[in-house]
Amino acid sequence: MSANKVSRVIEQYELTGVEESLVRDWTQEDDQRRKSIRELTSWFNQKLVMVILDEYTSGMIPSEYTIEGITKRLQARDSSASKYDDISDREIMTVVQWLQDNDVPVDDIIDDLVSYGTMYTYLKEVRGAVSPDSQPDQRSQEKRQSDVLESIRTDFSKQPERINSRLRTLRAHNQLPGTKADIHISVECNCPACGHAQPIADYIEQQGCTECEMHTRDELTPDQTNHGSHEDRDENTP
Numbered sequence: 488m489s490a491n492k493v494s495r496v497i498e499q500y501e502l503t504g505v506e507e508s509l510v511r512d513w514t515q516e517d518d519q520r521r522k523s524i525r526e527l528t529s530w531f532n533q534k535l536v537m538v539i540l541d542e543y544t545s546g547m548i549p550s551e552y553t554i555e556g557i558t559k560r561l562q563a564r565d566s567s568a569s570k571y572d573d574i575s576d577r578e579i580m581t582v583v584q585w586l587q588d589n590d591v592p593v594d595d596i597i598d599d600l601v602s603y604g605t606m607y608t609y610l611k612e613v614r615g616a617v618s619p620d621s622q623p624d625q626r627s628q629e630k631r632q633s634d635v636l637e638s639i640r641t642d643f644s645k646q647p648e649r650i651n652s653r654l655r656t657l658r659a660h661n662q663l664p665g666t667k668a669d670i671h672i673s674v675e676c677n678c679p680a681c682g683h684a685q686p687i688a689d690y691i692e693q694q695g696c697t698e699c700e701m702h703t704r705d706e707l708t709p710d711q712t713n714h715g716s717h718e719d720r721d722e723n724t725p
């Protein structure tokens with residue numbers, strides 16, 4: 488029997504396959520698909536609530552609720568964290584009341600929801616998983632810049648098709664020519680200091696503004712100053 492709460496909850500609620508998903512999504516090499524501790528914790532807690540509701544209400548929830556909303560309100564009940572400030576006591580009470588009306592053991596669920604820290608300990612210490620985020624980034628400056636630029640281009644690559652499908656209504660009403668337009672997307676950013684507009688590729692390659700002093704061109708990056716030590720993202724800190 489493991490003492491870690493995540494292990495216990497997985498076992499108790501028979502959350503099969505969840506261990507593998509957590510480890511896989513945390514250690515995913517692909518930056519785009521890798522999930523943070525924050526995302527995994529929220530996914531896990533929602534999964535737990537879903538399994539419990541399956542048992543007590545056959546998975547039925549009032550149409551004005553979502554699993555995410557129910558989970559958040561339950562977390563908010565016993566927490567004073569500022570991230571729950573926008574959830575009112577009345578909202579919490581309504582959800583709790585509805586759960587109690589369906590005989591759902593509310594206090595047990597709230598006890599079984601896990602925190603970021605618990606999830607981090609589970610992945611790191613119980614499962615021995617290592618996130619690529621916590622390893623030194625071995626890429627060269629140029630490679631890191633081109634990887635980021637590439638992922639931005641991937642984000643935008645589907646936009647022309649989406650825009651064209653939005654234009655379909657106008658084409659259908661003869662408010663545009665019938666042939667699809669050739670749409671190009673370019674991303675520009677404005678310097679926060681001087682306002683100069685520049686293509687995102689220049690901004691990345693020049694390490695900041697191409698016009699004024701708002702750049703890091705003459706500064707060493709952390710891996711040039713100290714052998715690749717890496718600050719943990721805040722969500723990875725137990």
Ligand SMILES: [Zn+2]
Nearest residue numbers: 678681696699
């Ligand atoms: Zn500037």
